[in-house]
Amino acid sequence: QVTLRESGPALVKPTQTLTLTCTFSGFSLTGEFCMSWIRQPPGKALEWLALLDWDDDKFYTSSLKTRLSISKDTSKNQVVLTMTNMDPVDTATYYCARTLSSTSAIFDLWGPGTLVTVSS
């Protein structure tokens, strides 16, 4: 069965670093699929953040590139996103999404999402 699930803190303080984990099953990131992180502020549209492909190449949205880092733990079937210097405008639901490839950014399977609120 193919599944993805995001986990991480529901509340972070401004200036803190956010660490989110995507745990997946039923497929592989080694030569088969890639993984992306996408976020959605409450009531707003979707924003792609980062992609990790099977060669361990990493792609980031330019506006957040200095704050983002994406990595994987193949042995645990996990992909981790870190975002530094969190701000209230980063309050959003964060999704991990299976991605066909770095040249075909088709998000064919999504996790349920995790809501992160940034507040002191």
Added chain:
Amino acid sequence: DIQMTQSPSSLSASVGDRVTITCQASQDISNYLNWYQQKPGKAPSLLIYDASNVDSGVPSRFSGSGSGTDFTLTITSLQPEDIATYYCQHYASFPPTFGQGTKLEI
């Protein structure tokens, strides 16, 4: 970045209606265009990829068309379970970007 503009932003229709949502790219994206459905409180799900290919398990009343800069999502014979927000997304270059969404109400 390539900008994606959807219209309308919201739409009210009746069961059985034919519904059309449009998406315009700020530059030529060939057919590198996907459509997603997001039901209230849920994660998005893939409907259409490569502008016109219906994803597995998606009802046949959903179809997509277009190329270049202008694209269309069509729902023939609208059903109550189609209440959702629909997003287009390009992948012609990095970053992949989404439209602002079209909220469909019945």
